[in-house]
Amino acid sequence: MAPARRRRVPVGERPPSVDEPTVSLESEAHRYERRLDRDAGNGRWDVLRGKLFHLLPSFDDAEPFADSFMLKLLSSVRIASAFYTVINDCDETYNYWEALHLMVYGRGFQTWEYSPVFAIRSWFYISLHYFPTLFLSFLLADSKVAVFYTLRVLLGFFHGAAEFMLTKAIAARLGNTISKFYFIITLTSVGTFYAGSAFLPSTFAMIMNMFALAFWLQERWFWSILSVATGALVGWPFAAVLGLPIVLEMVVLRRHQLFWTFVKYAAVAGSLVLSALYTVDSHYYGKHVIAPLNIVLYNVISGNGPELYGVEPFTYYLKNLVLNWSIALPFALVALPLALYVYIPSSIRPVVDEGKTKEIVERPTMTLAYWYRFMPIVLIGLAAFVWAFIFFSQPHKEERFLTPIYPHIAVLFAVALYALRTIIKDKFYVIPLSILLVFAVISTMRGAAVFRNYNGVVETHKQFYDHFVVFSEKKRDFTRFSDPIRVCTGKEWHRFPSSFFLPENSIDKHGNKRKVELEFIKSAFKGILPKHYPIAKRLSDVTRAIPDAMNDKNEEEPERYVPVETCDYILDFDDGTSGGPDEPNYAQRC
Known part of the structure; x- marks a missing residue:
């Protein structure tokens, strides 16, 4: 009787059952390896369906959160966000709530940005909120304050829908456990709690960026490009930088397969959004206007620029990030090296030493296809670092300018927690959960303090x-x-x-x-x-x-x-x- 052969299970893989022949899993890995090499050589990465730390999707045996569970929690927290957050920025009042009040009630305050001479704010963005607000003004005719808060609830629901979609996409592409970590992080983060219901282009850009990330992780290319175009043209033109992961994957990494797809979809999405934007803004300003272009020209070329409204050292953003993300920030910064430390062992494939009964030899495969599963977090981290570099280097700083990369911070924090859990093994399994609990407690305390002192x-x-x-x-x-x-x-x-x-x-x-x-x-x-x-x-x-x-x-x-x-x-x-x-x-x- 031949002696039983031991098999080392790579990190992240599901161990075979007792009755499962070792050779069947080995053969599966061999077939998958050959397919990786063949498809990568042909520029076909779309068939590589493994998850971040799982060679095959079937190896991810963690149970995701139920949809109903997530929707209930998201709805509750975003309703609370609408009622228990204060307006942190007077720009939100005078540039957006007042313009909306004018459209609904016929009066309000005008800032210089809405003068037709300058025209750097978009009436199209305000118009997106006009019809729900008009309906609410009839439904809640006795109280404009009720209209205000109900609209904030709707804004929170919009944010919650993006969070839900991104959570599902992370589960499908990065893993169910990372998805669960991300959901808890975004649900308890005081930064997202305050940003989610704000009536600001930076929040709109953040939400559209979340939709873009969700569609990109699912390789729904047109909808991801349309989300980026909407966030940049309707919300904030600088948010186009956050489309970097999509551009790099379609134009650089998979150019043979997706370059012309990107060109076609970008042209269609840009034309759709820009035509609607141009039509509405030109109507309200009474002249030809492309508001996002005017914003860029004012900030970059005009010679006046945002520095007129104050300058701050780079530590201003560090303080804001620490206040809004506390202990999550250092973990997000080291997420990539931690993930890399775990990724390489998780991607080692078994190879049978034919004709022998000794332990299985293991070897990694260092090809472009090998890095396919790791690519999403690299690109997400790159987009966040590029955004931070741009805005840290600007003399005028505001807390809301970092809002669009809040989803990136949450994703990187979730990846870091999963990698840490894998590194320290089962003996210290409670440590990542303890870190998550401390983060939630600090966020809650910060939110409660702001509400108590400023509400x-x-x-x-x-x-x-x-x-x-x-x-x-x-x-x-x-x-x-x-x-x-x-x-x-x-x-x-x-x-x-x-x-x-x-x-x-x-x-x-x-x-x-x-x-x-x-x-x-x-x-x-x-x-x-x-x-x-x-x-x-x-x-x-x-x-x-x-x-x-x-x-x-x-x-x-x-x-x-x-x-x-x-x-x-x-x-x-x-x-x-x-x-x-x-x-x-x-x-x-x-």
Whole structure:
């Protein structure tokens, strides 16, 4: 009776059963190896269906999360995101919520970016949100605040749909365990919690990038290219950089098979998006406009540029990444070397030493096809590093500029955790899970701290809205107020959450009907403030009008201010101190 032969199982492979002949698995590996070499030689990588650390898909025996489970959790967290996150950037208020408010209610604040002279913001992007908001304005006619929050819920659901698709794609291409790690990371990350429901092109670019990554991992080329084109042209033109993985795979690595496919799909996707964008923006501006081109020209060529709005050292982004990603950041940075350390042993294929009964000899195959399964995380990491290099080197920095690479950080962190789990074996299996738990706890604490310390601004505006709108036995008396009622703010102008927190009409106990408008009073701020859009019957007449007292140099326009004596209400922050003659403590004057 021949002695039993021992077989070393490569890392990531499923061990054969006791009754399974060793030679059958060896023959399978031989056939797969020959197919790898043949298909790679013919430029056909599309048939290589292994996963990152699994030579064959069947070797991935981990169970993925159920779809219903993921959808329920995503819905719950994204609803919470809509209600429990604050507006971190006044650009979100004045460049997007105010433009949307104008489209729905006919009034709002205009920034210089929406002047037809400059035209660097896209009305097409605003229009995508117009119809759901218009429907909500009829459905929730009694409360504009409810419209505001419900739209944020819808934005969160859009983000959740992208997360769901990317999770599924990661499971199919990288592995079920990595997919589960990624899902938990993106669900608990405070960075994605705050970014997901924001009404910003950077968030839109992040979400479209997530769709692009999901389609790319599934090799659905047209939809991946269309997602990149939409994110870049409709959202933020610099987001085109995040299409780097698609370009490198189709144009460089698999050029013999996919080069002309890329050219064709890029031309079609670009034409579709650009034609819609050009049509809508040209209509609202009353001239030929390609908004993303104007953005690039302003930031790169104009000579003014974003530096007018502040410059920061490179440590600014490091601090933001640490606050939003805590311990995930160092693991994401070392994900590629950790994964490489695990990948090579997982890809060793067994070879029978014919005619002998000794242990099986093992050898790796170092071909282009050999690296096919490793390629996705290399390209994802490369795109994130290129993006970081570009924006770290820019003098003007904002937290939202890093938002589009949040999915990359989450994917790399998930890969690092899986690689670490494989390296330390079963004895220390709890360590990666402990790291994930610590990350979730830190993220939760960070989110709770921001909400506790900064949500008072929004709550104040909500209470102020109710002051005018909620009908009770003690209705207000507006006879001593101006028409419209003038609400003023000075140094707190950048914390105004939008005109959705100002009622269209308010009726007092005498039946007097008044509008409520926000005005600015003098403060220590010396930059340019937005101004009211003109009132007209047709929206296009408003958006095409060239406003006076507008500039792209961030120079103060004194006409924005009203005398403090004309204010019926003042919204201000009282910390017990005075900010000088331009920022007195108004609470002490009452």
